[in-house]
Amino acid sequence: MNTEHLKIQIKTFYGLEKILAEEIKKLGGQNVEEKNRAVNCEGDLGFLYKINYSARTALKILVPVFEFKAFNEQKFYEKLVRFPWEDYLKLNQTFAIDATVHSERFTHSQFMTLKMKDAIVDYFNRKYRRRPDIDTRNPDIKFNLHIDRELVTISLDSSGEPLYKRGYRKQQGEAPINEVLASGMLQIAGWDGKGNFLDPMCGSGTLLIEAAMIALNLPAQLFRKRFAFQNWNNYDAELFAKIKDFRVNRIKEFDGKIIGYDIDPKMLACARENIAVAEMEDIIEVRKQDFFESKKELFPLLMVFNPPYDERIEIKYDDFYKKTGDTFKNNYPNTLAWLITSDLEAAKKIGLRPSRKIKLFNGKLETRFLQYEMYEGSKKQNKTIEN
Incomplete structure (x- = not known):
C-alpha cells in the first residue's frame, strides 16, 4: 500500500x-x-x-x-x-x-x-x-x-465499528436519532457554535451532544477507544498520537447556551447520563418542560429537533403538529427552527410554509428536514431591523 x-x-x-x-x-x-x-x-x-x-x-x-x-x-x-x-x-x-x-x-x-x-x-x-x-x-x-x-x-x-458509534451514548430512547445524521442536520441548519441552541424534544440527548461537540470543535471520535487501522501492518502509533493531540488542541471556547426540553422523566435521565459520559454537564442543560407551554428564552436562537415518529411512538399526529405550529408562531418570534419528519401530510398541520425541504433518511425511513423561519413582523421589516 x-x-x-x-x-x-x-x-x-x-x-x-x-x-x-x-x-x-x-x-x-x-x-x-x-x-x-x-x-x-x-x-x-x-x-x-x-x-x-x-x-x-x-x-x-x-x-x-x-x-x-x-x-x-x-x-x-x-x-x-x-x-x-x-x-x-x-x-x-x-x-x-x-x-x-x-x-x-x-x-x-x-x-x-x-x-x-x-x-x-x-x-x-x-x-x-x-x-x-x-x-x-x-x-x-x-x-x-x-x-x-x-x-x-x-x-x-479503516474504521471498524461504524463511526456513528461515538462512545458517549450509554442510554437511548424509543426513537433515537443516529449520531452522524444528527451532526449532518446541525450542519445543514447552519449551527457553528455561535449563538444559542434548543432541542425542545431532546429524548436521549444526541442532538444536544453533537451540537456541543461542534460548538467546542471537539473531534467526532474523542470518546472512541479503537479504530480498525490500528491493527494494520503499517500502523504508525506515533503519527496517530500527534494527530489526536493536534485536533484536541483546536478546541474552542463556547459562551452560548445549549438547552434540551423533554416531558418524559425517563428520557431526561437517559439524556443526563449520556451528557455525563460526554463530560458536558457544564455545557448542556436539560430540563422537564413541555415545548407547547414554553416561550423563547434565548437570543439569538437556533432550534433543531426530531419529533416523535408515528412509526415507533404513538402520538395524536394532527393535534401534535398543529400545536407545534402554534408554539412556533406565538412563542418563538425571530427564530430559525428545523424539524425532521417522515409524514409530510401531517406536517402540513403546522400551518407554516417551510422555507427549505431536504430529503434525508432516518434509518430506513424516508424523511424531510424542514426549515421554518418565524418573524415578528414581515420579512421586509425584520431585515430592516437586522440591518
Missing part, C-alpha cells in the same frame, strides 16, 4: 454528501468528489487517521486495495486466491467481510462473501499450511467487498 497517496472512499447517509465533502476539504482532502451516499478523495496515511478521528458525517472510511473484473464466480475466486493477502492480514489476526453487490451476474452477497472467505483461507493454507480465523463480531481486520456489475473492488475498512 502506497501510504503517501491513498485513494479513499468515505460512506455517509443520503443527503449528507455535500456536508461531508465540505468537511473533507476542510480537513485537507485532495480531489474530493461527491458520490451517492459517499465521498471519494485522496490523501496520505496521516490524513486517513485524521478523518477517522474528526469527520462528523462519515459512517465508515474505506481504502480500496484491489480492483478487477470478473464475469463468473470461478474467475472471481481465481483472482482472489492469487492476491497477496499477507500484506494486509497476519496469520494470527481475525477477519470479517462486509459485502455490497449490485450485479445481474452475482446476485447473492452472502454467497460472494463466502467465496471471498474461501479464497483468503485457501491462499494462506497453500502458502503457510495455517489460516487466520474469522470473527464477525470483533475482527482485527475488516474487508469490504463491492461488486458493481462485473467490477469487483476489495477495500480495507
